[in-house]
């Protein structure tokens with residue numbers, strides 16, 4: 001578990017203090033992937049650098065498996081750093097070393113014997129799908145392959161935490177996918193806790209269990225992605241789920257329904273069966289007025305605007321809520337048209 005408690009960090013720019021981190025607290029459970037997102041200047045990289053112990057916060061604590069890393073010094077600090085593998089922002093490989101040579105670097109620093117080193121490097125290159133590129137130099141690798149070597153290098157010393165700062169920036173969607181697959185594999189096959197700093201919501205959509213949204217140095221939203229998307233007003237929800245409120249759809253179809261509601265359904269069972277079952281069980285006519293289906297990680301999630309007509313519309317809605325559908329009633333005016 002990574003626990004960040006009340007972290008603050010202020011820089012001075014032209015004699016003016018800039019609060020890069022302003023009382024930031026968050027938790028990343030063991031073996032999970034947490035995305036840290038936010039606009040440019042929100043404080044994402046500063047947070048990553050503090051957690052990687054490359055920057056000292058002004059105050060606050062960073063606990064990995066219970067130990068506060070901020071207070072460590074000397075050999076204890078060096079040992080703690082080894083527990084945190086870092087994939088830095090941008091191209092970080094040494095040009096004069098092969099892929100294998102780059103991955104071997106942390107093992108050489110830790111004085112791991114050569115035979116053991118070779119075995120570990122081979123394992124890691126295999127993990128990132130680059131076993132056949134071991135003797136290739138970075139200039140002859142694609143951007144995505146270079147990032148995967150950087151991930152292998154970050155994992156070399158068997159860290160419990162992997163921190164990746166914008167690992168997919170400047171990569172096209174196909175290449176992004178190959179890098180995300182490797183981060184996801186680090187979690188699933190090695191049990192590493194992964195923190196990904198990114199401005200790219202596709203990263204959150206594809207691999208994050210948890211997410212923290214930073215804005216001007218503060219955490220404005222934090223939690224499990226699948227919980228947040230069902231909360232009314234969630235920024236994550238409005239970014240990751242389909243739009244439901246196109247004015248044209250509403251004007252054409254919403255009139256005449258007894259109940260109009262926005263429904264978020266999470267998981268195969270809910271997405272596949274809940275609406276048709278509610279309709280048949282309560283004898284109500286149910287129309288989809290907007291929205292659609294998406295996928296967050298492996299989980300299908302739907303957000304629909306629905307219109308229900310029939311005497312038992314309210315009961316149908318209540319029944320869906322009891323089955324974990326997240327329902328928000330749309331206000332309906334006296335003539336029955338959704339506002």
Ligand SMILES: Nc1ncnc2c1ncn2[C@@H]1O[C@H](COP(=O)(O)OP(=O)(O)OP(=O)(O)O)[C@@H](O)[C@H]1O
Pocket residue numbers: 011012013018019020038039040041042043044045046047199
């Ligand atoms: N070394 C520094 N000296 C002065 N100001 C800094 C320093 N590092 C960061 N800042 C400032 O702190 C704030 C947060 O910067 P940070 O790089 O953490 O944001 P970010 O969310 O990672 O942005 P980006 O997505 O553009 O990388 C910004 O206002 C930035 O200008």
